Amino acid sequence: MSKISVAIVTPIFCRCGISTYSEALAPALSQQDADVYIVRLKRLGQKSIQYFETLATRRIPKVDIVHIQHEYGLYRGGEGAFYSRLRQSLGSTPIVTTMHGVASPIPDEIVFNNSDAVIVHNEFCRERFIHDCEVIPHGVHPSETVPMKEAKEKLGLDGPVVTVFGFIGPYKGYEEAIRTIGLEFPDVTLLAAGGWHVDLETTYIQRLKMVADQIAPGQVKWTGWMDREELPTIFGASDVMLYCNRYGTESGSLLTSIGYGRCVLARAIPLVREKEGALKTFKTDADLILGLEELLQNPELRHKYEEGARKYAEANSWDRIAEKHMNLYGELL
Amino acid sequence: MRLMILTDAMVVKTKPTAYGKVAFNIFKGIKDRHQVAHQPMLGSNKLGLFTYSDLLVYPSGDAEFGEDVIERNCLHLNADAVLTLKDLYVFSSMMQLPLEWIPYCPIDSSPISPGIIERLKYAFKVVSMSEFGYKELKKEGVESTLIPHGVGDEYRMLEDRALCRRRFHIKPDEFVIGFVGLNRMRKMIPRVIQVMTAVRELNPDVDVTGFLWTDVDKEVPLKPIILSHGMNEHIHWPNPEMYKQGIPENLMVELYNAFDCTICLGCEGFWMPGIESLATGTPIVAPDYAAAADRVGRGCGYKVKVKDWTYNNPVGVRQPIVDIMDAARKITKIINGDPEKTARRCLNEAKKYRWSKIIEKDWLPFLESAEVELRPLYRAGELIAWDQEIG
Numbered sequence: 001m002s003k004i005s006v007a008i009v010t011p012i013f014c015r016c017g018i019s020t021y022s023e024a025l026a027p028a029l030s031q032q033d034a035d036v037y038i039v040r041l042k043r044l045g046q047k048s049i050q051y052f053e054t055l056a057t058r059r060i061p062k063v064d065i066v067h068i069q070h071e072y073g074l075y076r077g078g079e080g081a082f083y084s085r086l087r088q089s090l091g092s093t094p095i096v097t098t099m100h101g102v103a104s105p106i107p108d109e110i111v112f113n114n115s116d117a118v119i120v121h122n123e124f125c126r127e128r129f130i131h132d133c134e135v136i137p138h139g140v141h142p143s144e145t146v147p148m149k150e151a152k153e154k155l156g157l158d159g160p161v162v163t164v165f166g167f168i169g170p171y172k173g174y175e176e177a178i179r180t181i182g183l184e185f186p187d188v189t190l191l192a193a194g195g196w197h198v199d200l201e202t203t204y205i206q207r208l209k210m211v212a213d214q215i216a217p218g219q220v221k222w223t224g225w226m227d228r229e230e231l232p233t234i235f236g237a238s239d240v241m242l243y244c245n246r247y248g249t250e251s252g253s254l255l256t257s258i259g260y261g262r263c264v265l266a267r268a269i270p271l272v273r274e275k276e277g278a279l280k281t282f283k284t285d286a287d288l289i290l291g292l293e294e295l296l297q298n299p300e301l302r303h304k305y306e307e308g309a310r311k312y313a314e315a316n317s318w319d320r321i322a323e324k325h326m327n328l329y330g331e332l333l
Numbered sequence: 334m335r336l337m338i339l340t341d342a343m344v345v346k347t348k349p350t351a352y353g354k355v356a357f358n359i360f361k362g363i364k365d366r367h368q369v370a371h372q373p374m375l376g377s378n379k380l381g382l383f384t385y386s387d388l389l390v391y392p393s394g395d396a397e398f399g400e401d402v403i404e405r406n407c408l409h410l411n412a413d414a415v416l417t418l419k420d421l422y423v424f425s426s427m428m429q430l431p432l433e434w435i436p437y438c439p440i441d442s443s444p445i446s447p448g449i450i451e452r453l454k455y456a457f458k459v460v461s462m463s464e465f466g467y468k469e470l471k472k473e474g475v476e477s478t479l480i481p482h483g484v485g486d487e488y489r490m491l492e493d494r495a496l497c498r499r500r501f502h503i504k505p506d507e508f509v510i511g512f513v514g515l516n517r518m519r520k521m522i523p524r525v526i527q528v529m530t531a532v533r534e535l536n537p538d539v540d541v542t543g544f545l546w547t548d549v550d551k552e553v554p555l556k557p558i559i560l561s562h563g564m565n566e567h568i569h570w571p572n573p574e575m576y577k578q579g580i581p582e583n584l585m586v587e588l589y590n591a592f593d594c595t596i597c598l599g600c601e602g603f604w605m606p607g608i609e610s611l612a613t614g615t616p617i618v619a620p621d622y623a624a625a626a627d628r629v630g631r632g633c634g635y636k637v638k639v640k641d642w643t644y645n646n647p648v649g650v651r652q653p654i655v656d657i658m659d660a661a662r663k664i665t666k667i668i669n670g671d672p673e674k675t676a677r678r679c680l681n682e683a684k685k686y687r688w689s690k691i692i693e694k695d696w697l698p699f700l701e702s703a704e705v706e707l708r709p710l711y712r713a714g715e716l717i718a719w720d721q722e723i724g
Contacts, residue, residue, distance in 0.1 A: 012706070012709060013706045013709075026709070026711040027711050027714055027716070029711070030711035030712055030713055030714055030715075031713070031714050035710065035711070035712050036710065036711040036712075037708075037709075037710050037719050038708070038709040038710070038711070039708075040433070040706075040707055040708065040709075042431040042432070042433070044431075044455060045428075045429055045430055045431035045432070045455075046429050046430070046431065047431045048404065048431070050404075050405070050408050051404070051408060051431045054408045054411060058411045059411065061719060
């Protein structure tokens with residue numbers, strides 16, 4: 001295919017999962033002979049109809065394909081204004097939308113009606129998004145960690161370490177993680193590796209810290225928001241990654257853990273079940289305790305899941321994901 | 334980049350504020366490479382959209398600090414970002430607007446108010462204007478780019494300083510301690526008067542006088558204070574109406590040339606008169622606190638000890654109360670020093686504040702790096718900025 005130009009409408013260079021996604025996809029696409037123009041969508045702020053109209057009509061350069069990274073929270077009902085003006089102003093230029101969340105009927109329909117192709121990340125999302133769509137998995141960066149001994153020394157940790165990684169929000173199951181570690185694993189450190197989008201702390205994080213002080217005193221270490229350079233150390237120090245999210249459509253933090261080749265114990269929600277082999281799942285609190293005990297006591301089992309994670313990461317590396325995007329773009333042009 | 338500058342009026346008033354002057358110089362310096370527009374604050378532009386010397390001037394809106402129309406104006410301009418040059422506590426809704434906000438923020442006290450830090454969390458980039466501000470922000474976990482204000486080339490040491498003195502009715506043998514600034518409580522002008530009095534008492538053989546380039550009738554009534562110190566015959570001040578209207582920039586240059594030193598005793602976010610004074614070869618005296626202290630380079634003035642602190646000001650910030658006698662002794666050192674050597678050092682120090690240098694070394698590289706984040710283009714794995722004109 002000859003060189004194509006793509007404009008991706010997305011938040012960028014900010015504390016946001018969609019931003020992190022685009023920061024990985026865009027350079028990978030550019031390595032596949034595409035010029036990728038990022039049209040910056042403001043992550044925060046009360047966006048007016050005028051904002052979306054300006055974004056759709058005056059901020060998008062002349063390119064071959066326009067690709068929207070959609071998430072409900074970014075548009076907050078502005079889909080109607082944005083997509084209708086975008087469709088008008090682009091004429092026949094194809095519009096591709098990646099739905100990072102699905103199953104909100106009205107926005108989904110607006111997006112579908114105005115897009116030439118819609119991408120979702122997995123089969124679960126394909127089912128929930130009731131219109132036609134393509135599955136292109138969320139990419140993974142196969143990455144190396146700092147050796148475990150060195151990483152633990154750097155972080156001042158000793159003994160087994162279980163890590164929960166990502167933005168700290170109420171649906172991420174931190175309570176279960178703290179309770180399990182505090183009540184069942186007195187010799188284990190729980191590394192809470194993450195923070196929030198704009199602040200050092202939220203009220204919720206403060207409450208979690210109070211809970212941790214009561215249930216697991218001295219066992220929980222909070223890192224706060226981390227720069228990317230710190231991640232090899234964080235993952236290097238982790239014997240097991242714990243993913244307790246109660247729901248989700250796809251998870252950049254889970255895939256980052258997989259990308260670092262870590263052994264992951266994850267709640268068996270649909271997006272996780274599709275990755276069986278790359279990680280170990282749990283359904284109930286009892287499963288969680290047993291699974292964690294098994295993984296912490298059995299290095300060979302951990303190694304098996306680490307291998308599984310590496311294989312998944314290779315199969316879904318950003319290069320391969322970019323290739324799939326390029327194929328889709330090619331079909332639309 | 335398309336940049337909207339929200340600050341005091343740059344062009345529509347006869348007497349620009351320091352912020353207005355700074356913003357106008359930034360505009361002049363970057364306009365060949367970036368498209369700049371301006372929304373003046375404080376209701377300055379009720380005329381509607383107009384162009385003045387290549388500068389697109391947007392309406393001010395009804396809100397005092399222009400927050401009611403800034404989004405609309407930015408969308409009309411299709412601005413990549415909005416640069417604000419104003420104390421941060423004036424903003425109440427900027428953080429909620431979907432704008433890429435670059436506050437060029439004065440920091441004039443330590444610790445920084447949590448209200449300021451809270452606002453900065455929503456900024457796209459933060460620019461600090463002093464070493465003091467940069468360090469204080471860093472302490473609070475806010476990364477910023479340090480870009481000092483600049484001084485225009487018209488600020489220079491004039492050959493005939495005696496003529497400058499005659500213009501302002503200053504006798505040739507007076508030793509003049511100058512003050513330039515608004516009459517605000519936070520500027521601590523009564524203390525400046527006390528220092529002038531103390532220097533006079535310490536040096537009975539010298540005709541020490543003061544020059545208050547301010548409105549003596551404004552926020553703090555200064556005339557009774559001057560009278561109470563018996564300084565009414567030894568302190569000059571302008572007619573309030575003349576001060577209000579302002580005088581041409583070349584006369585301000587002559588005024589600094591007429592001073593023997595320029596003083597500041599309040600807490601400042603930058604202290605523009607400090608660099609204007611240095612650029613005319615006149616030494617400066619500032620409290621050893623906040624950003625004014627950063628202006629005092631080696632051999633071109635003195636930092637005065639802080640004796641105590643006060644919160645007695647409208648915005649409740651911690652302000653220094655300087656040691657009067659220390660200030661008086663340090664000004665005495667200037668009286669007894671070598672004026673030519675001091676002037677040389679001042680002129681040398683001022684070189685780093687020349688606008689041409691600040692624009693080339695600081696503003697243009699900053700805007701270019703911001704542009705890469707505002708309009709990123711990934712080409713063959715490399716990250717550059719895309720040209721908005723492509724649309």
